Amino acid sequence: MAWKDKLQPATFRGVPFEVESDDGSFGRRTQVHEYPQRDMPYAEDLGRATREINVTAFLIGDDYLDARDKLLEALETAGPGTLVHPWYGELKVSLKDPARVSHSIANGGMCTVQLSFVEAGELAFPSAGNSLGAKSLEAADRLQDAGSFDYVEKFDVNSKPSAVFDDAVKTFNDGCDLIDNATSNIKSILDHPMQFLKDNARTLIPDAFAMADTVFGLFKRGESVVDSITSMFGGGGASARNSDTVAALTSLSRTFSDRAATAQAVANSASTATSTVSPSRAQAATNAAALNHLFSQSMLVQAVGMTTTMDLPIYDDAVKIRNDVTAALDNESLAVSDPVYVVLQDARAAVYADVTGRLSQSARxxxxxxxxxxxxxxxxxxxxxxxxxxxxxxxxxxxxxxxxxxxxxxxxxxx
The missing domain is CATH 3.10.350 (Membrane-bound Lytic Murein Transglycosylase D; Chain A)
Incomplete structure (x- = not known):
């Protein structure tokens, strides 16, 4: 097929015209950087350049004035329009500069029109969306508030036999020992050494509000943790250390949850008709369950905060972190009050959405x-x-x- 057979009749917004000649500009946008005392420049590619089409059109015949007016009306219509170009075919374009119309006595019965078009492109705005990381942090804060309130409601050593107080001190010290014997990664993010807390246990135990604040305040929080681990292990090893720390936190949470479930079973048995559990023993078990839940939830608040703020460069690690944290949140949800259950499940949904949303950025x-x-x-x-x-x-x-x-x-x- 000859090239002339491939030509298409030229139109703009459906108004036909003839084409005498055309030219266009195509390519890339390039910024050349030149530096003192360097012979070689650096050419920075900024993306594809806007395509421009210049057309010398003409209208001819007895009715060329009517055809001209229709073309001018099409050119003065707002917004982009469809140009059918003889050589490039159908294009979505906007008029770049005002068209120039020329008449002459020498060329009676026709006029020429200089047209300059640019590709219309599209008007794209940044899409609004929820910050999934922020939702996770909000859920962690709500878990801390609900956990603190639940602990204060259930824990009680005042006006109780000394054995109840001593049992609470032992449960608290056992929890501190469990954390102290955990991985070094856990110790690196503690705000206070465990021995300091154990030394002040008898002062903290009677004040449930102070105890809740102390346990939830065990750790550095959020980005400060990630930054401290990065500074300790460097960029290369920080990601793995962060992952290991979250894994250790979720493992500890499950251990505390299991201890709380065991203690709660003893407390629940006191309400049965055949129970031989004394009221003091039942309160001691309730206190043990409350303390262990408090420790567990503090681990989960920290794990959720870290997961949200840390980088997830490796797909497999990100999936494991997501599964570990959501499983630990589910495990803690098995034996808690309704308000705490709701915030635990909210945190679970937020972590799942946040990590899943970032998986596309992670390498396999x-x-x-x-x-x-x-x-x-x-x-x-x-x-x-x-x-x-x-x-x-x-x-x-x-x-x-x-x-x-x-x-x-x-x-x-x-x-």
């Missing part, structure tokens, strides 16, 4: 096998052509001797 892991025992820096170059990613490989696989990566399957990021 893949398994490779180095061809021989070699340093991690060589493995990084072989895999990514980037020696700076050595620490990433060492951290992901917990390699103890980076100079000797074994010729065994290891995990690396897919990008």
């Amino acid at each position: 892991l893949k398994t490779i096998t180095p061809r021989a025992i070699m340093p991690a820096i060589v493995t990084a170059y072989d895999q990514f052509e980037d020696v700076a990613r050595e620490g990433e490989i060492v951290d992901l696989n917990k390699i103890r001797r980076p100079g000797f990566v074994p010729a065994e399957p290891i995990k690396v990021l897919s990008v």
